[in-house]
Amino acid sequence: MGSTLDTSGLATPRAASLPRRMGRFNRWDTPWLNPKLLAGVALLLVILLSGLLGRFFWDTDLAFSGKAPLNLPPVGFVNTRGQAGTWEHPLGTENSGRDMLALMIVGAPNSFLVGVVAAGVGMTVGVILGFSAGFIGGRVDDVIRLLSDVTVTIPSLMVLIVIQSLMRQVDLTTMALLIAVFAWPTPTRLIRAQVLSMRASGYVHMARLSGASTWAIMFREILPNLTPYIFASFIGNATGAILAAVGLETLGLGPQRVPTLGGTIYFAINAAALLRNMWWWWGLPTLMLALIFIGLLLINLGFDEIANPRLRRSSQ
C-alpha cells in the first residue's frame, strides 16, 4: 500500500510537466530560487535578526517609559528645543523617555510575531477544515462552508475592539490568538475550492483505486501539491494579521506595556508628534512596518510565481 502512495506522488501534474524543460536538471534552476522570494526573505531576515541580535548589543529596557531623557532627536538632528541627538540614543527618544532604537529592536519582532502566530493558527485550522470540506463533502462540507461563510461576514475589527477593551491585559499571544479567530475562514474557502478541483484529478482517482485512506489522500497526495499555494496564502494571511494588530495598536487597544510598532504610532499620534516635528517618533515605526509589508509582499509574489509557472515564464 505504501509503495503505491509513493508512485502516485510522482504522478502529480507539476512533476509530470517539469521534464519538459531541460534546465530543470541544473540544481540552481529551481523555481524556489525566485529573486522576489529571496529578496523578501532577506528583508524580513534582516528585520528579524536585527531584532533578535540587537538584544545582545542594546539595552532593551530602554524601550519602557522613563528610561531615557525625553524628546531627543536622532544623532545629527536637532529638536524644536534646540537639543541635539546623542550617541547614547542614536535614533532619538519620545516624550515619555522611551529609546527609539530599543523600541524598534523590541517592537518589530513583536509585530512580526503576532502576524506569524495568528496566520499560523488561522492557516492550520483553515487547511484542516478546507480539506475536510472539499474532499469529504456532503454534510461536513455544508457545516464548514456555513461556518466559514458566517464568520467571514462578521466585522472582525469591531469584535476585536470590543474584546480587547474588556480584557485585563492584552499580551502579544492573546492578541495573535484573537486575530486568528477571524483568520481561518478565508483559507478554508480557498483551500476547499482547490481541493474540489483536485479531487477530480487522475492521481487522486488512482490513489483511491489503490485503496488509500481519505486522510492519506488529503494530506499525503493533495497537500504537497498545494504547498506553494498554502505558503502564499499564509503570507497573505500574515500580512492581514499584522495589519489587524497594527490597527488595534494604533487605536490604543494593543498591549499597554509591551512595545509594538503600532503602539508607538498610537503614542506619537496622541502626543502631536507630527506637529512637534518629531518625525523619528512616527517615522521609524512606519518605516519598519513598510519594510515588513514589502518583505511579505515580495515573498507572496515569489510564491505566486512558483505556484504558477505561466507567471514565472512571463516574468523571465
Added chain:
Amino acid sequence: MSIRSRRMKAAALPFLLATTVMSILVSCTSPTAAPAPEATAAPDATAAVVSPTEAGTTGTGEVAREDTVIFDIDNSSVPAPENFNPFVPGTNRNQGAHQAMWEPLFILNYETGAIQPWLGTEFTPNATQDLWTLKLREGVTWSDGVAFTADDVVFTIQMLLDDDTASLDNAANMQQWVKSVSKVDDLTIEFALNEPNPRFQLDYFSVRIWGSIMIMPKHVWEGQDPFTFTFFDQAKGWPIGTGPYKLTTASPTQFVWDRDDNWWGAKTGFHALPEPLRLAWVIAASEDQKALLMSSGQLDSAMNVSLGAFEAIQAKNPKVIAWHAGLPYAWADPCPRQLSFNLEKAPWSDVNLRKAVSLIIDRAKMIEIAYEGTSEPSRTMFVQYGGMNPVIDAIVAAGYGTQPTANVDEGKALIEAAGYTLNAAGLYEKDGQVLSVTIQVPNDTAEYTRSNNEVVEQLRSAGIDAVSQPLTGSTFGDNLATGNFEAAWNWEQCGSVNEPWNSMNSLNVSRYMPIGERASANYVRWNSEGAQAYSAIVDQIGTLPLGDPQIPGLVAEAYKYVYDEAVVIPLAQAQKLVPFDTTYWVGWPTADDNYNHPATWWNSTHQIILNLKKAGQ
C-alpha cells in the same frame, strides 16, 4: 424596590444599550478616520460649524468664522447628544449646555475668592447657618420668554428631594442637607437645612468646581419623569435655558449654539450681548488633532494639551496664548491626581501593600516624565492652592505628608513582610499567585494615560505586576461608582478649593456602599473603624464656620486615618494647559487678566464668553 427606582432601571437599560452601541459605532468608525484625522475629520468640523445646514439643524444662516468661537469637548464623543437632562448620570453638559445655555446662580471667583452673583443676587444664612435665603435677580427670563422665578428653583430642588433613589445628580447632596425648600415671594426662596452648613451656597450653587445645580424651567419639566425626560425637541424649541445662546445643532461630535438677541441680560442692563454670534463645541479627540486645529486657527480654545504640543502650536500659530505667558504656561486645576485601591478587594485590602505602593512611587520622576515638569508632587490629597495651605501645613507637620521621592527599599520590605517573594520573572509572588494590580484610567486625555503609564512602570520595576487599563470616561465613572475596580488613577477627592471639608466628606463612611451597589462617593469602599473615627471628625468640621481656627488641627487629626490606612495615594497636582487663540477673539482669562480661571469646560465659562472681544477692534 420603589416604583421610581424600578422605572429608573427600566429607563436606564435602553439608554445603556444605546450608549454601548454608540460607543462601538464610534470606535468602529475611527479606523477609517485614524490614518488621516487631520486631513479629513478636522476641517470638516469647522466647515460644518460655519454652515450648519445639514439635516437636523433648524437652518439658521451662515455665520462667519470671525463671529464664531470654537471650543473642544472634554470627551472622546458625546454618547447621547440629544439628551439634555443634566440630572441623569451619563449625560453631558460641558458640550456648551452649561457654558452657554444654562446659567448658574453664582460663580466662585478663583482669583479673588469672592462668590459673584449671576442669576442669584445674594444667598445668606441665618446666625446658626441652617436657614439660607436666596434672592433671585429681577428680570431674568427663559429663552422662550417665560420669567425665571422662585417657582423654578423650588421645583428643581423639590424634584431632587423627591428622588427616592437619590441617583439624580446632586439628589443625594440635597437630601443630606435640605429639610425643606419654600418660596417666599417670586424672587425669594428659603432653604431649611437638616443641620448647619456654612458651605451650602459655595458647594452647590456657585460653580466651586466644574458645575453647580442647574435650575430647570418648571413650565417645561413639570409632569415629566426626571429619569427619562430628555429635554430635547427642536420643534418645541427645547432645550431652553436663561443663557445668551440657543442650541442649533447637536450631534455626537459637534454642538452649535447661536446667540439669542432677546437675552435677559442685555435687556436688564446686567451685561451687553456677548459679541460672538455663534459658539461651537467640537470633539477633537487626540492631542494631534487639537494641536493641528489650533495651529491652523480652526479651534479657539482646547481643553488641555501637553507642554510639547503647546510649544508646537505656538511655533505654528504665535497668536496662541495660555494662562502664563512663559513656563509652566499651565493653570493649576483643582483636582489633584491620585491612586486609589478598592479597599474591599484582596490582596489590596492589605494596608501594608497599599503603603508599599505609596512608598514605591517616585512622584517627582512621574512629573518629570508624564507632565514634562509642568506640575508638582502632591503632599496630601488636597489641592495646593493658597487657601488650602493652613490645613496642608498642619497635616505635613503632624507627619502625614507624602514624600515626593520614592523609598523603594522600604516599600519592598513591606511587601516581603506580607509573605511575598520575588520570582524568576522579577515579580512578587505568594502561594503561586503573582502580586498584580490593574489600574483603571480614563482615556479622554493623554495626560491621564501617560501619568498612569508611569505609575505602572514604577510599580513593575519594583516587582508588582501592574497593568494600565484605559477606559472611556463613562465606563470608568461607572466602575468607580459600583466598585468594579481593583485600583484607579483618579481625582475623586477633588472638591475642596478654599476649605477642607468638601474633599474630606467624599470619603465619609456614611457614603459607603457595598461592591455592586452604586455609591455617590467613598468609591474606595472605606468602612473600617478608622473610617468611622475619620467621619466623626469630618462631620464635626462640617458644622464649623469657614475659616474657623480649629479646622487645621481637626483636619490633621482626621487625616491620620487616611494616611495610616493608605486610603488615598496622592500623586500629583493637576495642571491644565489651556491654549487660547487670539486670532479672532481676545479677552481670554490669563494670569495678567485674571477675571477668573481659564476652565472653558466649566459652568463659569459664561464669564469668559461675555468677556470676549473681536480681535482687531
